[in-house]
Amino acid sequence: MSAPTRSAAAAPATAAMAGRTDAGRNPVRRLLGMVRAHVGRLMLAASASVIAELAAIGLMGTAAWLIARASEQPPLAALSLAIVAVRGFALARGLFRYGERLASHDAALRALATMRARVYEALVPLAPSGVSAYRSSDLLSRMVADVEAVQDFVVRVLIPALTAAVVGTVAVVFGVVVLPGAGAVLALGMLVAGIVVPALAAAANRRAARQLAPARAELAARNVDVLHGSADLAVFGASAEALAAADDAGRELARIERRATAATAGAGALAMLVQGGTAVGVTAVALGAAASGQLAPVMVPVLALVTLVSFEPIVSLVPAVRHFEESRAAAARVLSVLDAPPPVAEPRAPLPAPARDATIDVRGLSVRYTAGRAPALDGVDVRLTPGNRIAVVGVSGSGKSTLLAALMRFVEPDAGSILVDGHPAGEYSSDDVRALVTGVTQDAHLFHTSIRENLWLADPGATDERLRDTLASVRLLEWVDGLPRGLDTVVGESGAQLSGGQRQRLVLARALLADPAVLVLDEPTEGLDETTADDVLADVLTQTRGRSVLLITHRLAGLAEFDEVIVLDAGRIAQRGRHDSLVRVPGPYRDLWWARSPDHPADHEH
Amino acid sequence: MDVVDVPASDRHEIGGVLLNALARRLLASLPSAPIVCAALAALAATSAVLIISQAEVLAEILATGVRDQPAVGALSGPLVMLGGILAARAALSWAGQIVAQRAAAAVKSRLRREALAHAQQLGPGWLSGQHSGGITTTLGRGLDALDPYFTGYVPQLFNAAVVPLAVVTYLLTTDLASALIICLTLPLIPVFGVLVGLQTRRATSRQWQALERLGGRFLDLVAGLPTLRAFGRARAQARAVRDAADEHRRATMRTLRVAFLSALVLELVATLSVALVAVPVGLRLLGGELDLRTALVVLLLAPEAYFPLRSLGAQFHASTEGLEVAQRVFGVLDQAPTPLAARPAPLIMNTNGPDRSIGVHDQRSGAGWVIELDEVSVHYPGRETPALDRASLTLAPGERVALVGPSGAGKSTLLGVVLGLVRPDSGRVLVSTPDGPAELYGPAELPTVDPEQWREQLAWVPQRPHLFARTVADNIRLGCPSASDADVERAAALAHADGFIDELPRRYETQLGERGVGLSAGQRQRIALARAFVRDAPLLVLDEPTAGLDAGSESVVVAAAERLMAGRTVLVVAHRPAMVTGADRVLRLEHGYMIDGPGPGSAQPAVMH
Secondary structure, eight states: OOHHHHHHTTTTTTHHHHTTOOTTSOHHHHHHHHHGGGHHHHHHHHHHHHHHHHHHHHHHHHHHHHHHHHHTOOOTHHHHHHHHHHHHHHHHHHHHHHHHHHHHHHHHHHHHHHHHHHHHHHHGGGTTGGGGGGOSHHHHHHHHHHHHHHHHIIIIIIHHHHHHHHHHHHHHHHHHHHOHHHHHHHHHHHHIIIIIHHHHHHHHHHHHHHHHHHHHHHHHHHHHHHHHTHHHHHHTTOHHHHHHHHHHHHHHHHHHHHHHHHHHHHHHHHHHHHHHHHHHHHHHHHHHHHHTTSSOTTHHHHHHHHHHHHTHHHHTHHHHHHHHHHHHHHHHHHHHHHTSOOSSOOOSSOBOOOOTTOOEEEEEEEEOSSTTSOOSEEEEEEEEOTTOEEEEEOOTTSSHHHHHHHHTTSSOOSEEEEEETTEEGGGBOHHHHHHHEEEEOTTOOOOSSBHHHHHHTTSTTOOHHHHHHHHHHTTOHHHHHHSTTGGGOBOOGGGTTSOHHHHHHHHHHHHHHHOOSEEEEESTTTTOOHHHHHHHHHHHHHHTTTSEEEEEESOOTTGGGOSEEEEEETTEEEEEEOHHHHTTSSSHHHHHHHHHSTTOGGGGOO | OOOOOOOOTTOOOOOHHHHHHHHHHHHHTSTTHHHHHHHHHHHHHHHHHHHHHHHHHHHHHHHHHHHHOOOGGGGHHHHHHHHHHHHHHHHHHHHHHHHHHHHHHHHHHHHHHHHHHHHHHHHHHHHHHSOHHHHHHHHTGGGGGGHHIIIIIHHHHHHHHHHHHHHHHHHHHHOHHHHHHHHHHTTHHHHHHHHHHHHHHHHHHHHHHHHHHHHHHHHHHHHTHHHHHHTTOTTTTHHHHHHHHHHHHHHHHHHHHHHHHHHHHHHHHHHHHHHHHHHHHHHHHHTTSSOHHHHHHHHHHHHHHHHHHHHHHHHHHHHHHHHHHHHHHHHHHTSOOOOSOSSOBOOOOSSOSSOOSTTOOHHHHHTOOOEEEEEEEEOOTTOSSOSEEEEEEEEOTTOEEEEEOOTTSSHHHHHHHHTTOSOOSEEEEEEEETTEEEEEEOSSSSOBBOHHHHHTTEEEEOSSOOOOSSBHHHHHHTTOTTOOHHHHHHHHHHTTOHHHHHHSTTGGGOBOOGGGTTSOHHHHHHHHHHHHHHHOOSEEEEEOTTTTOOHHHHHHHHHHHHHHHTTSEEEEEOSSHHHHTTOSEEEEEETTEEEEOOOTTTTSOOOOO
């Protein structure tokens, strides 16, 4: 399982979420709660694990008895049972170990399935703004790795801990039955190695993590400086210094790591020391008992070897501590995301879904993401009536996408209102509002499945004829027909098998297929080169003639066709009107227009 | 308790020849590799000696106890010795961990250092083509995946080589029969390991891809949640998450049932061999052919012979991820750099680099700098059309030239050439020195300028300046490391940055977040302008300094940039009319071609009637 290192890798990067960490809640208890559904499987795995360990103890114990007894030269019959037992234990050890591996991984994967379903369900009302901390795919895959850490928790923490507890108890009971004094020594040793040493290891781990975190963050920052700032550094002649700073940070991290290892490796050695000490102690007690006739001499080697072998699951608790700490941190990170309040509250008794020809009236809309910061949207009025095409332009950060998020009920306004058919949007179920206002959203995702299924998302079960018509309207049909598997072609991860133009056209086809009352197009040509972007946009405009459209863009091509152009600047409406009149007056729109074709001032006049 | 891998979604096959080459290269990256190897070998040898002594002493104690039942006091010597040996083994394991961890830390920091230096040498052009977040992660926590390789696998390799051999050799001298059984069964572990491994690999390799896809389904659905919500399909897909996870589990279990077979076989070989040794030993004891002490030694040592080989496989599994990371790092190191100046020669100048005091203008205009681009073409690998196509440009001293054109026309590439960051594929770049022209790039025999020295003559304000995770003052001082606090504050004031800096919690000593997190785009741009002010270089290169700024920030940045450009030789890529006002010439680039734009004055925003 590669999860441990991957989940560990998430620590510094999720600092963005750390602010939301609810330190008061116990993540381990909640993790156990999620795992509890599979208690039967867990018990099966733990039982197999216990039997495998007991078989290992039985193998050495019986073998020791067999040899010790044989030295007393009894009749062969006295040994036959032991001979069978030795072979049986040897076989059982391997077989149950195999069974334990299968059962524990099965339980872990079941727990993972539960966890994934829960996390998914919890994320639904949070997306997209509530999970904005996971906007980058890097952080998203880290969260997925954190979810996967539940496997580690089951296989490397839960089952080993249960095994150690049961095997330790059985060994102690055996010891007490054979010789109470030896049993007491064994119990003491196991308590120290199984509880005190892991606690020390946990403390050492936590201390190391505390010291390592800032050193790691420093190193990451220096690495980013060298890699991301390489041009700035080169131009200002500071490359060598930045490299040296990164090197220093690396050295400092290595120094702390070395210190940390001394402590954590120390815990492992300490457990071995306790194991050895207990073995010597038990042997001494057994020798004494044998000398005084309280114990059959053949039982001396049995007790000694049982002690040594039964410590194995106890000693392996020390590495489990690290996995425990890592799973706990991973669970805390995941839970902190899940605990975030949904950005938009659903009404208790929603109004019936609004009519398709509803007018959407936005009045004095303000949205503020962070208290104390400037609002992302500040007093915006927009009126969307059937058949109207509106474009919203502005630089990034001007509030374009926030306006859209508010219209799609992904964020709750701080002030102002969105009236759908005369009623506040919040009185409808947010899904009903989105059924009215949807289309190409920012970062529209293509799923790693067939073209058909990606399209079906917008219109489940649409006929091939309808799919083909839509694809034809975005000029993709020829390409799809040319594919060996046609509509069943699987688009790669995030549509990686497609070119940028094909990808955007497919996203557009999906939006057209949804056929919402107001078709939203958030930067539909994002990431395309100039020529392709113009082509795609021209197709969009042709396809949407005569229907309600809300186009969000920072490119100004084709805006002459729109009924209204709204220019946003720092969250406020800086200008609004038709393209023709906007280019006639000095202002941000004309400046943006100039940037598009600076040396053709004549173009500005129509 | 060793845990065998669940197939990870990002796992690739590493094996055979590649593995050997990789392992050798990793070892070569280990500074003082011979010392570490010697230490690990010594530790393994000592541990073998301790294992054998422990068996001897323990067998002695137990045999005496069974035979004679003496008082504990009579055995106190051997008991103390046993305790000592066990303590020594614990200490040895501790020392082994430390040596291994040190080796891991040394390899990690060496690989990190080399990869960073190499990436820097490859230059911003190469880095921009990479997913730089990926490299940062690889060189950060990614390298930690090497820990299991060095702390687990490598030490175990030495143990596996030394301990079984030592145990068998010792047993040969104590009990030949048992030693022979071990000798015969021991090779079964690697043999079965390879046989079963090959068999299972054939059976499982077909399933990896399906497993990867199923495992990635969750990520795909979570990443697409906004889209699912936009189409009202999010709730309906909850079922798909569960189904995919269940199918993933079933498919994984099908694979694991086969994959764990190899572990089962090895386990059985080891345990059954112990039984195979113990039972005949018991029977021979019964017949009086063997003494109890030897029998116990055999019983204690037999498992020790199998253990290192058995755990080697598990340790290897745990270290495959580290090997993948190493491969990625070596991939960076194997990129061949393209040196910008093949023959760097000193740049001869009559000034000693940029003037370090602010506001002294006379030297700049008098420095007589001329930049000449002669038919320069740049072709980025993997792109069909050249980014720059035979572009020519002459920049006279004190002249202000604005470059305009649609995005992707090659404006930033042209700046990169002037800055010596982008290597042209053909053409010449000449920069004048007071002693005549020198080539920054070109085929001629003229003395070539070292780009680093050339860059001392210029300041740069990029589109998205990189701010370092250091103090505000440090960030400004990048322009001139020797600048005094007063210089820095003056530069900030000239850049209109003093206002917001004064409001920061520790003013100029405020620590900025990674990449300047916490500052707005306009504030970052003003810090970049302050950098250029403090540098006070005669040549100034600006790349759309107002791109993406809101109207308020734009006007402040324009005012500061205007002040910065005054009296300097300027090449500015303009995205807004404000940056073109006041240019002596406006040049237009389109598809990499230089199209001479309208003359001076016509760059004003279109005047409407």
